[in-house]
Amino acid sequence: MLELNINGQTVEIGDDVDPSTPLLWVLRDTLGLVGTKYGCGIGQCSACMVHVNGVPLQSCQLPVENAVGQQLTTIEGLAEDGQLTAVQQAWIEEDVAQCGYCQAGQIMRATALLESKPSPNDAEIDAAMSANICRCGTYNRIRRAVHNASQRLAASGGLNSGGDV
């Protein structure tokens, strides 16, 4: 029996789950948190990006046994009480998505970027976001959305201001 902390809640993983199973598949198949997406399984596309203690990581590369004792956040855990975060609001306002399949991973990456660099320039955005593939090619809009989110955060006093932006 493994115990995980996901989105602020403690969940138990039964013994029928192999401890070496990538966190991605435990989230999706065992816990039904399907917002985290499978794209490649080899850490190349970042569709499966989650936060481990606030650090963006590809969940297809993290055995679930190594996630024990860590604070895990998935795309489902960003909004609190239905209040979308600045990044999520920016993604809607800029109408970033085409198919939208990669966007959960993009949003997790962007959220972590803005935690460490609240006002990133284009080069810093490119450097951080280039770990994530968008097959539809929405990169122009992702960049705009990161700037948009950055401005929302500046106006509201930061990521941890309660999201009232």
Add this chain to the structure above:
Amino acid sequence: MSRDTADFELDPYVPECIQQLRAEHRQAMALSRRGFIKISGVTGGGLVLGLSLAGCGSDGQGAGEPSLGNALEENPFVQVRPDNTVVIYSKNPDVGQGVKTAMPMIVAEELDVDWSQVVVEQADIDESRYGLQIAGGSTSIPSNWMTLRQAGASARSMLISAAALELAVEVGELSTDAGYVVHEVTSRRIAYGELVEQASGLPVPDAGSLVLKDRSEWKLLGRRITGVDNEKIVTGQPLYGIDQRLPDMVYATLVKAPTIGARPVSANLDHVKSLPGIVDAFIVEGAGNPIEFGLDTAALLPGVAIVANSTWSAFKAKDELDVVWDESNAASDSWSEAVAEATRLGAEEGAESLNETGDIDAAFANARTSPEGFYTYQFASHADLEPQNCTAWFKGDSIEIWAPTQTPTMAVPAVAGLLGLAVDQVTLHQLRGGGGFGRRLANDSVCEVAWIARELGVPVKAQWSREDDMGFDYYRPGGFHSFKAAISDEGKLTAWQDHFISFGRNGSPISAANLTGREFPVNALGNARITQTLLPTGMPSGPWRAPGSNALAFAIQCFLNECSVAAGRDHLDFLLELFEDVSIPQGGGFGGFGGAGLNPERAAAVTRLAAEEAGWGRQMPTGRGLGMAFYFSHQGHFAEVAEVSVDDDRRLTVHQVTVAGDIGPIVNMSGAENQVQGSVVDALSTLMGLEITFEGGRVEQRNFDRYPILRMSQAPAVDVHFIQSDNSPTGVGEPAFPPAAPAICNAIYAATGHRVRTMPLTREGYSI
């Protein structure tokens, strides 16, 4: 309005099986003459209009169209509820092209409601109720444009009539505004919701009596409307095929042969079944001919199914699986050998003639110069980010399916045929697709899960790994063009010769590997010789975003630039001059824009606009250049100018691509611009480093580590301009893709003097 009701032609490189889409348009036109009917019993009540499929054939137009049956009461198209909510049912699949937002916008415009009142729901999949439901060929908007407008206008007309009765005034005194009927003289306003009961009792107006809005009256169309699924996307709610979950669901994966076309003989199934988490394992014989792309065929690959309690358990068990494969009928293709053979053939004339016009030998004899070029482009995978998957539950005498397919209408009879069921024993729920690009036109993954589900009796999701998805695909076929052109003393293009070397089976090009031989600039010239030689192949191929055009544009538009350079001409002037000579195909007008037909005026207008917006002709520093290309496909005219720099190590930077397009008026500006920007990025991605190669019939790239999709830091800024002409709107999922690669290659030439003739550019020593 005559142009609105004209028939349209599909792009000639859309495979024949998708030409059925044209029939959909005809059907929609026939339906529009019959209009709509009221239906009742729909959840939420109010005024509900459905497509009138009744009476098909009564006017001689509907032979072969779906019969009415008893389903009439369940085909809602638009519903105005008493609480003032407007529910619009989106009938076609959305795989990222944005129709789930754009199509309802068209209804809402004519209904004259505020977009905030609108709730969009995915319509059920049922050909007898909704006609063809397909995402392909950039046809959703042109096929449904008139029907959607009339749906909204019919409901609006009935609400006005109801208000006239309510207020005891003439219909002519009433107007509408954002969900209200307005009587201006007395300043009275009645919400639609208050009128629905009265309106439901009124006759549905004849479609011919409807007055549709003029473009100048549009309030919603042309605006930037954000996608209706955006909130679910950014919060990670279940939405896609892969997200489907059912009680007691098991997870399957079908292990496919590493060599295309091989079949399993035996496998260590007992050992696999003994592994932890494994529910079952069995050999799947396959059905039909899955190597050949088809929309509605009951076809799936043979392989070994592993069924488990999780996706990971199924994937992990593959490591322990040993299969004996029979490769006696498998593909033995070698890409490197095909390149060598095509290069040798390029010096010769083709085996068969596709088109011979004028006196090409005389043109070459009189030419001032005769440039030649041999162009190569690669096989490519669709690489939808959501790997192929499908979920099904077989219940003995029926099956229920949850699919992210592009062709649900075709999936239903395919599964019925596969399992020996009647069509009405197959229920398919349409789910969003994480990318399509043509891959999900084929229903092999749907047939696959149906087959596996029949063995199990419990719900099952069949999941392809990325390696499965890339290792078996209906690839964009590679090809070769050996060009020669004649340039006259006046610097005009006077002859065009192309030996097209492509891939074929049984004497015909494989899917999407054909050439018409009338492609621009041939249709602007008096002298042409287009020949073809087919290299035998066992590889699967199929439509891939802008089929045919996605590669032809690269070869043709780059060689055209070689011609303008050889002629010593400015490329813009050279193109504009050629457009003037384009012969418009018989039928003319909007209806004639299939085949090699393009509208010279629209072509010239977008080309001029792209040049102007990009600052064509300005001085560039060393190592930096502008390149231009035009292409017409899927009824869209697009010109693009790329600005690039190249360093001494052939490292490429694409600074900006300026796009000018004419697809008629824009329905959703946000969606249309997004499609164009994505098309350019996709095209650069494909041009730069994506290729599928194969040796011994085995595909050599199986994941993104060897299939480098473009990253954000490599992507150009894409500046989009539309000429909003009065032609009916046409689709934009595809036509912005083709001109991007040649524009970039022509810019590389302008920057460096080096002519690139091979895609991907990594083969020419470039990096990005």
